[in-house]
Amino acid sequence: MTAIVMDGKALAEKVRAKIAEDVAALGGLGLATVLVGDDPASHIYIELKHKAATAAGVRAVDVRMPEATSEAELLAKIDELNNDDTVDAILVQLPVPDHISEDKVIRAVAPEKDVDCFHPSNVGELALGSAVLIPATALGVMEILQEYNVPLAGAEAVVVGRSDIVGKPAAALLQQANATVTVCHSRTKDLAAHTLRADVLVVATGRPGTVTADMVKSGAVVIDVGINRTDAGVVGDVDRAVAEVAGMMTPVPGGVGPMTIACLLENAVRCARLRRNG
Ligand code: GUN
Secondary structure (H helix, E strand, O other), rough: OEEEEHHHHHHHHHHHHHHHHHHHOOOOOOEEEEEEOHHHHHHHHHHHHHHHHHOOOOOOEEEEEEEOOOOHHHHHHHHHHHHOOOEOOOOOOOOOOOOOOOHHHHHHOHHHHHHOOOOOOHHHHHHOOOOOOOOOHHHHHHHHHHHHHOOOOOOEEEEOOOOOOHHHHHHOOOOOOOOEEEEEOOOOOOOHHHHOOOEEEOOOOOOOOOOOOHHHOOOOOEEEEEEEEEOEEEEOOHHHHHHHHHEEEOOOOHHHHHHHHHHHHHHHHHHHHHHHHO
């Protein structure tokens, strides 16, 4: 079997066209991004987010702060953006430098402007199934599954990786869609025993080769969240040979990555609506 390719790039283009309409209907919106320091990957991600935002008619406020920025200076900048009426949504690119507490930064962003959905009050809403904002990558995973009509009610869903940004919210959303969810992680004893049972397998470990063809059930739907830069180019967390076993699979690049950025903009629209309509 050769898996059907789940084309996240094409879906993201559709989603972004709809977002452009929503932004125009709102009369524009402001998204502030804050990048502290010199992490090369973070610079690439911020450029991609700005390009997509601008293309959708979103006004991007580009805040860049040097590596030596103190925690107090960054928290003061976030406070300024929280109180800026022209800013609907705020994103502080992670990781922040080691001398700054990530937890304090996440808690400093006003929950109604928290486009990443990282603030504990938004994480709590998500856990309760009453979320308005949903972390962009997890939302992107769900929108790809929906686009390809993957049945989730009663399905065995296995999530590999338990990060706050992807694994945990993806598991919560799959459960809310009535899948039976197993979460695996670095201390799981027999990973293959779990992955082989999956009808839907979501892999988000940041490690190439986490899942190989012998670990996947024939016909399973495989969502590869990994984006790893290697000597062989950009690869996911799932071996490409899995496409010979899976029924459907996201490619890397061109799968979940483009949907993360589109869903970030969906959240920016939600932030703007929240602030304007209460
Ligand atoms: N760093 C890696 N992924 C993300 C993300 O989704 N949002 C932010 N703010 N930082 C990140």
